[in-house]
Amino acid sequence: MSHPSITRRRVFVMDAAALAPDELHPVSVAGRELVLCTVEGQLCAFDDACPHMNWPLSYGFLEDGVVYCSLHMASFDPCSGRCLGPPADRSLTLYEVEEDGGALYVIIDEEE
Numbered sequence: 001m002s003h004p005s006i007t008r009r010r011v012f013v014m015d016a017a018a019l020a021p022d023e024l025h026p027v028s029v030a031g032r033e034l035v036l037c038t039v040e041g042q043l044c045a046f047d048d049a050c051p052h053m054n055w056p057l058s059y060g061f062l063e064d065g066v067v068y069c070s071l072h073m074a075s076f077d078p079c080s081g082r083c084l085g086p087p088a089d090r091s092l093t094l095y096e097v098e099e100d101g102g103a104l105y106v107i108i109d110e111e112e
């Protein structure tokens with residue numbers, strides 16, 4: 001029986017200059033909806049879906065390095081993905097982000 005192999009793909013998402021601090025920036029990458037943001041200069045990317053009820057986290061806001069869901073106010077650390085406050089009880093799904101030559105890339109793992 002063969003196992004699916006995983007391919008890591010580096011996908012351009014946006015110019016680094018367009019990512020404003022303290023903002024949640026929704027992007028579509030390889031058929032996925034993600035959110036990009038920076039916290040104290042660290043780039044973060046995660047699924048644009050709250051682990052509580054899948055509400056888009058890009059509708060929420062980023063304050064003092066914490067992402068808040070606008071539907072029921074669950075809170076998350078966007079760098080570690082850790083859930084910080086209810087009603088969600090699961091972490092965010094994170095993605096690697098790289099800056100290269102003024103452009104931002106997200107690393108996507110795809111099964112083949």
Ligand code: FES
Pocket residue numbers: 050051052053054055069070071072073074086087088
């Ligand atoms: S859907 Fe995000 S806290 Fe409920």
